[in-house]
Amino acid sequence: MPNSVVLLDIKPQMVTAELQLPLNELELAFGHDVNRNSDKLVERLGTQLKAYILQHVHPVGSDGRNWAVSLQDMLVQPVQQSESGPYKELTVHLVLIPTDGNSTRNFTLNYDVIIHQVVSHFALVSVRQDWDNGLSQNHPYQVGVVRMDVPTNKILPLQVNIQQGSLWTGFTAMLGLGMQHIKEGTDHLLFLLTLLLPATLLVTRKQWGQFGGVGYSLVRIFKIVTAFTAGHSVTLLIGATGLFSFPGRPIEILIALSILISAIHAYKPIFPGKEMYIAAGFGLVHGMAFAETLVNLNLDAGRMALSILGFNLGIELMQLFIIAIIIPWLIILSYNNLYKGLRVGGAITAGTASVGWMVERITDKPNIVGSAVMAAAGYAQWLVLILAIAAVFSFFAPRRQNALG
Template sequence: MRRALITALVVTAALLLGAPPAAAHPMPHSVVLLDVHETSVTARLELPSADLDLARGGEPVRTYLAAHIRPLSTDGRAWTVTVGEVAVGSAEQTSTGPYQEITATATLTPPAGGDLRHFTLGYDVIVHRVVTHTVLVSVRRDWAGGRLSSSSTQVGTIQIDNRTMTVPALRVDLGDGSRWSGLLAMVELGAEHILQGADHLLFLLILLLPAPLLAAGGRWSGSGGPRSTVARIARTTLAFTIGHSAALAVSASTHLDLPAWPVESFIAASILVGAAHAVRPIFPGREAAVAAFFGLGHGLAFSFTLAELRLSTGRLALSLFGFNLGIELVQLALVALALPVLVAVARTRFGHRFRLTAAALTGVAAAGWLIARLGRPNPVASVADSVGTHPTVLLTALVGAAAAAVLILTRRSAATRTRHG
């Protein structure tokens, strides 16, 4: 009996010593995302609902948040804090799993002469009551600092100091900002946007596909000379540029607020029309006019990206120029790669099959996009979207095809000179 009792005590002690403490279960942390504008800073707050309810003790959410966010200028002057609408939703963090989240937006405005790029963020939301809580503070958008990508940059963490049991303020140093940094960031954003927007690239490429061919009897038959092909491609590309640039400038400068789905549906329809034209000429010789018209819809889609940045009038003109420049640089590079491929393929016996296959695949993708953007998700649209998220693969294939096409054209030209020599 004594031996059994001793054994039970030893097993129980081992289980107790080996079991993890109950307090070790990870809790969701808060996130503060800063968007730095020309005269203010917007803070998006993502807060775990359970911890927030515990900390505020029944006080209204907006009142509580305004009292616990206290930014100061470097000279000690207080900023104005205005808390906007509050929303409830679901969220998930890798370490904690799903939970209910409160989101809110606070506008932080410095006093006259205050420095937006260097300030102290006094912030103890939740942390003053839940001592194990952590707040991650990151910069999401900062035009003057050249930060406009989708990924945020962490600037610090806020948590309680266990020695003093106080919550130290976070010193935010965003470095120097300039118009040059903003311009370069917009060029990069425009380039990224066109590369990741498979529908924009696909429309331009499918419209250029029959450029080396001549229309006769309602069909594409025979190929034109290299000079006429280059001219048609140049006109089409320029017209598309003019169309989307005009729509982008008007919609961004007038803050035109349009729902996304009709614009995105219009773009899908434009690709479908381009694919049909590549099979049989619908508007031979008028590709430039069609490109300009459909370019208006693509420009409206581009404007959605600029609208998210909430740019002031002073920065908007420079941003429009930089964003357009990034788009055009990528377009010109792609056209330069596609041109030798189109010319070389049009002169082979496989040219007809290549054109029909490319048009069919593009048409299927466009139809899938159109159906999805009208409210009917489908696997075709999902596959087309997944392909568009890997521009490196597409670019690599295009570069390889362009190199092979240049080699073929060079050899044919040399062979022609030899025969005539």
């Protein structure tokens, strides 16, 4: 049978806990029919469940004083992937508040939900989030197991002792998280790179024309990148601080649309000279998606400020690194007629990917286009190498001015 899971989020003033309780096991210990009409379980038995859970969770500080425990919410959810097969569980969120002078990093957890009646049951206890030690919710680590001790026939309390962290550790972890986010954010990078694809070219008779020169190209690239940074920084700040919440799916669809518009522009100029404003506008949309990573951290004001700064700085560093290893090759290729093929091919590829993503995000079903793009992203370093080789080849080949695009 499935076991319970206890996930702890360590914060300076409190510990929040998420309990994941399988209904079949809970029914044996709770003494009520929780599986019948389980979708309405909280409505039917919410008061009794709350009293039961609070009766069996007792954290105690290092000075022997009991912490205050409050229950925030309960929700029944299905679990599909498990060794025990599909089942339903009750997810419970608790807040554990220590007494004055007690650290949230050192306490004793007296816990026997379900286990007090079902002696074969056990609970895996893990730390899911610990900002001061650079631990995000994606990489929890186990601190112990609560189960019946057979020799003594007792349920022994779990000693929770977590090493002291620091603001610097938390900040650098957010920096790394921002770098990782943009590294894996294929759609964010594709929008920016597609918008930069024609940035080295002049416009002649409403067509992309010849290379505008190194100075011209660098100024345009700087303006576009800066505008995109300013745009997403604004909405990242607004979203992460909780001033405004953004709906997830519409944002993801708009991000795919932004790639399609930049792809059309890379194929044929539709807003020449106004790329900076397009980058800033769609940067606002991309920043809404970035904010989702931070909004659920529930940090105090100081740590949230450091998180926003570190995360945004990480995004910029990785973004600038990727641009730095790609743009020089694009500038070199812009001297040659080869660039027209690269620009048109890149625009068509980006446009196809954007349409695939839009369909995928509207229907909530994966498709072959989205899967192919994500698979190709795994070979990004080889694509950059091919681009570099092509640029070196074009540099030594006879140069001709770029014909009209």
